[in-house]
Amino acid sequence: MRRTSVIARISALSLVALSLACGQDETDRSVTIENIGGVTYVKNPKQGPWDSGGASRLRLVRDLQIGKLTGEDEFLFVYISDVAVDGEGDIYVGDRQLNEVRKYDREGRHLRTIGRKGQGPGEFQSIRTVSVNPLNELVVFDNMAGRISVFSDRGEHKETTKKLLAGSWIEPCEIFSGNNGYILFGKANGSPDLFHVFDAGWNETDSYIRYEASGDKEFEEQSLGFHPGNCCFRKNGDILYTKYYHDNQMRVYADRKLTQVWARDSDIKNAYEVQVYHDVNKAMSVPRDQDYDFKSFGPGIAFIGKSFQNSLGVFQMPDLRIVNFLSVRASRTRRELWAELYDPTGKLLSFSKLGDDVSYDIRCMDSGGRFYAVERKDFNKVIAFRLEY
Numbered sequence: 176m177r178r179t180s181v182i183a184r185i186s187a188l189s190l191v192a193l194s195l196a197c198g199q200d201e202t203d204r205s206v207t208i209e210n211i212g213g214v215t216y217v218k219n220p221k222q223g224p225w226d227s228g229g230a231s232r233l234r235l236v237r238d239l240q241i242g243k244l245t246g247e248d249e250f251l252f253v254y255i256s257d258v259a260v261d262g263e264g265d266i267y268v269g270d271r272q273l274n275e276v277r278k279y280d281r282e283g284r285h286l287r288t289i290g291r292k293g294q295g296p297g298e299f300q301s302i303r304t305v306s307v308n309p310l311n312e313l314v315v316f317d318n319m320a321g322r323i324s325v326f327s328d329r330g331e332h333k334e335t336t337k338k339l340l341a342g343s344w345i346e347p348c349e350i351f352s353g354n355n356g357y358i359l360f361g362k363a364n365g366s367p368d369l370f371h372v373f374d375a376g377w378n379e380t381d382s383y384i385r386y387e388a389s390g391d392k393e394f395e396e397q398s399l400g401f402h403p404g405n406c407c408f409r410k411n412g413d414i415l416y417t418k419y420y421h422d423n424q425m426r427v428y429a430d431r432k433l434t435q436v437w438a439r440d441s442d443i444k445n446a447y448e449v450q451v452y453h454d455v456n457k458a459m460s461v462p463r464d465q466d467y468d469f470k471s472f473g474p475g476i477a478f479i480g481k482s483f484q485n486s487l488g489v490f491q492m493p494d495l496r497i498v499n500f501l502s503v504r505a506s507r508t509r510r511e512l513w514a515e516l517y518d519p520t521g522k523l524l525s526f527s528k529l530g531d532d533v534s535y536d537i538r539c540m541d542s543g544g545r546f547y548a549v550e551r552k553d554f555n556k557v558i559a560f561r562l563e564y
Contacts, residue, residue: 206522217521219439225516225525225564233498233514233527234563238545241268241283242556249277249285252555258538258547261307261328266547268557269315274299276315278330281541283559289313289330297324297332306350314350314357321345323377336377340364345371351408356380360406362399369404369416383431384414389422394449394480397473405489405499420446421486421501425521437521441484443503449480466507481507488537493544495519498562500529500537510534516564525564 207218225232243250253272260266264281274292279285290299303318312333313326321338339345340363347361356374363371368382386404388395398420406416414428423443427435452458458470458477468481487500497517502510512533516524535548535558548558 214433215435217435217437219437219521219523221440221442221526223516223523223525226527232564233516233525233529235512235529235560236563237558237560239281239283239559240556241266241279241559242554244554247285249288255549255551255555255557256302257305258549258557259305259307259313260539260541260547261311261313262542263311263328264541264543265328266557266559267305267307267313269302269305270555271302274302276302276305276313276326278313287330289326290315290324294320296335297326299324304347304350306352308352308357309354314352316347316350316359318346339373339377340379347371349406369406370414384416384428389418390420390445390447391449391451393451393476394447394471394478395420397476397478398471405486407489407491409491410495415489415491415497417486417489417499418446419485420482421484421499422446425489425497425499425517427521435521437517437523439515439523439526443483446484447480447482449478452477452479468504468507487512487535487548488546490540490546492562493542496524500535502534505531514562 301319347359349360
């Protein structure tokens, strides 16, 4: 389950288990495998064997919506910043503007509201990330205060930490937890690493896996704080990671070392185009009618550009297959939702379009393979869906 616990490493899956999980009919002879410098590169074509001959394709099936345009206050949101699911299937929704977390059961019924705006213990200034630890406690990161608050599953405040990394700052987009502490996935000031380890007392003890730019270094290092990328801890303990600005590669780390790269051939060779401005005033004067998707600003620097494909989340399904959701640019105002499905060895099974003019921000998956996404079209809401294949 994503955002609940980091599962301890177990013995490697055998080739027999993998063949059972993948099935003999899923073999694609156009896949090539090379070993370069101790790293296994699995090179896939644009489409997988499921994409031809009437074979199984991926389909998105919505089965729940939390959020309304009008109605009861418990279902009206201003800006949803994150979603998490606990071991019972209950759903936590954090709102950055309201600075509260609402809890719903798996059918979408409101259970309670946790926290409020303020600076005291258990209060929030800007909710960034919500998570659940192995005790089914709610863990909330306040971006403005730079601290963590912990609540029981009944919403009782248990702990609020001091500012993490005093004198610096950290901006996690994921919080993974285990019995001995936490792993924060995201950007920390002055660190090139993606993962930051904290003990049970919220003292940083380690960091690992360095971010490496694949395009414009200034842009990627600055934007890493906003889109740190996507990852999941696989059931065998390996880390699967891909960049938010998706470069057609998935990276597998075992014992913190890069061991595999899964690549897919694509017509989209560059994930983005960007122009860097060291004159911020000049960047601010660029007309809105030009063809760009974003403006991003940092100290004395600005970026204007467009993204062609973004990874919306990487997940290991209950059957061990890996899905990577992609937002693909169709035009300046329209994006398509696609998904890559891989077998456990990195061979592409399918690259399927799930929706046209769909803008989902996919945040988590429960243990049964149900996904939870934020949709902002018309109004903020949470969409729950499943993949059928």
